[in-house]
Amino acid sequence: MNDYNAQLSDYIDGWLNTFIAHTPPCGHKRDTSLSPILNWNDMPTPPSSDLTKDTPGQSRRRSPKRPRQDDTPEENTTQDTPFDDNQTPTGPSRTLRMTIPTRPFSNPPTLPPSSSASLPSNRSRSTSPVKRDTLALLKKPVQFIPMEDMKVEENMQKAFNRIFDISQGDRFIPNAAEQEVRTSTQRTMLGWFFEHSDDKTTYHMEELAALLKIRAAAKSRQKGGAAESAWNLDVHGPLLELALKPFRSLNREILTHARISRPFVPEMRTDSFYNMISSKMIDFGITVQPSVSTAQHIRTVLDAVPHDKHSINPTTYGLIRYEPIAVPMETKIATGHVEEARVQLGLWVAAWHKRMSALRTSNEQIITLPLIMVVEHEWKLMFAYDQGDAIVSPLLFAV
Template sequence: MDNQHFLDWLRAARRDRDGGSSARKRPRPSDSADIIDPPTPATMETIPDKRRRIGPSASHGGAGEDRTPRPRRPFSRAALSPKRSASFVDESSIRSHARSHASSSIMSEPSSNASARKIRRHVQLGPDPVKFMPFAEAGDNIPRALKELLLDFNKVEAGAVPIISHSRRDEIRRSEARVGVFENAFLSEGAGQGEVESPPLEDVLRIMRMANECAALRCDEHAWNCGVHFPLLRLAIPENSLLKIVPCTSARVSNKQFLPASVPNDKMVDFCLAIDPYWPLETEDSTPASVAVDEVRLSLSSYSISHTDYAPLAQYPIALSIAAKHQNGSGAEAEAQLGVWQTAQWKMLEAMVYSGLAPQGSDAGDIVGLAANPSPGACLEELGFLPGIYIVGHRWTFAATTRDPESGRTTLWTGKDFGSTSDALGIYRIIWCLRRIQKFLTEVYWPWYQKYVLDMEMSDG
């Protein structure tokens, strides 16, 4: 019987080769293949090629090829049971979305770095270049007040100075295993009197938990700013102080002449610490400082005391600028943005100082012309530097810009990390360093500003 079947098959094959009609009546192997062994998603792409190679319909032109795609459509719906379909949507699609979100965050980093490099090239090679340098190479090229600030930050990093109020010692010691704060981090009893008390441990832990959650979820900059950065700034800078915390992600430089050539007027910084000329808050009416600020504003076409027309900063002089990025953000981009922003701030300060508080009605263009004097003057040398901060995820880094008194060239000094929001001790370090910067702003920057920008007698402050 087996031999007979084989002979019958051989005769049929010969008739098929000679063009016999029985070949068209025989069932196509591709039909039985569809019934017996339905394709899997992994092999669907290769099945049509196999059918064209081995199926007899391949010799009949397009008829066989028209049929091969047909099983794909019903297979995608019928081959999956409802239970498996639900599993596919609930797990695979969600994981795919998570991977896509993570991938987009990671893939955006090279793009951000490319953007930062482009900005740096424009800033460094333009007619009014900005130089980027690490603090490690500063030597004697930075002012004394900046050296003292860096020395204090180094002491904090080395654990050589206490940074937490003695009143917080007991509550933190009860949680020592959890927060990792050592005994030498506390001030001795009675020390630091008159200074603002360190915040409670629970407030610090709340920020730590939120920061770690933002990092784990790959949150964007807005989430970091709202959930971590602003609350931490508020812990460090009390509400009733001379400095105001001003979120300013939409602030732009008001005058293009303040920008380095060919640099776009895009997003610059996320927060500013600004001077409140109406402080102390108990004062109901104007103060000598607020009157002086208004007089300067009236002399400018933008009516802003700052180098931006962003309304919340129009009447509050900018003292400290902060650029922030998410966990996978570009530190180089933050540095570039901070460098451009503070270059504009230097030009604004120069303009107001060298205009001699320009007569009312002068516009910003006239003031820029007056400020173009190649000799900067002793007043700007006395200020020395503008402090800045850039944040990338957990890491907080101090920066500063200086202005060369002869060339007028701005240098952004970078690379001094001073704390991390990933642990409680790192947050206490950030708070201590922010308050150290606050000390410089209130004791050095603001008196200088009153004297040289507002033209106030020191007894008026």
């Protein structure tokens, strides 16, 4: 055994000398003729591990054991090892190039491909049970209820009725576009069209041309299996701009990077272990540009709060700090999960309610908040309202 240890030590010293002992100064070429030649076949063979070859009456000597991290110092000192485990050979400075002799594996090990890597990249992942139950785990849960269970607030009744009529095809197309619409579709209804003054004809025809261009882009994105970002850029964004064009105080903002500020992250129940630090984000927000007096009042209120609360919205994203988000909007492609879109909208609504609660100075009920969820061409409008112990939103109109 002692001969083996001595031979192994000599061999290791020779290996180290191949790249340490004769390392030339920086900038000088190394003379390879002076370097010792390392022959892998000269490595000493360890003694036989056959128990039958041990001398009678002599116990077999075990290989040195690596000290465990939880061993005490006293236990570590009792190990009989031919090397000092606490000293690691180190090479020269990292600024020097050195060549370390290597021996390739004759049969290199291989790992089986991971299951996730073998799946197509466009295949959506299944929604985890935790994600589906996230809204129920909130301290003040968000619930999506059937439409017939909705309680329409008085301040929303007029708008709700008109939206319902439009969803049923009541007077939503201007007369100026009637001929083109009847030509391009297989079936039309008389109740679809509404009258308008002649001076509006040019505007409505330009609007129709823009809509046809957006429809062509949507067909192209759908046929090509475009990503969600492509839909947002070429279809949803332009359509929102067109819809908001008559309203000077309304804007659409892209909010894919507007993370919910930490003070407004919805609280979870005490018995929940779900991590809400990485709070979800939405895609768009329709913002309201306040009047001069209202804008000044908003700034005055926000100047008195900490930086992480310095926003009228539940996010401190710079573009929308002083412009309230009137309608949050989440988009998905066909392969995306509708349930995930609801979770993202629901968490945003919960954060928005938390922000509004911090701003209000009375017990007046928080107003109803419209929500939009889009899956390719299908747009769904919902209304989230405060029910006391929960925030509820019916599954409403498909447009």
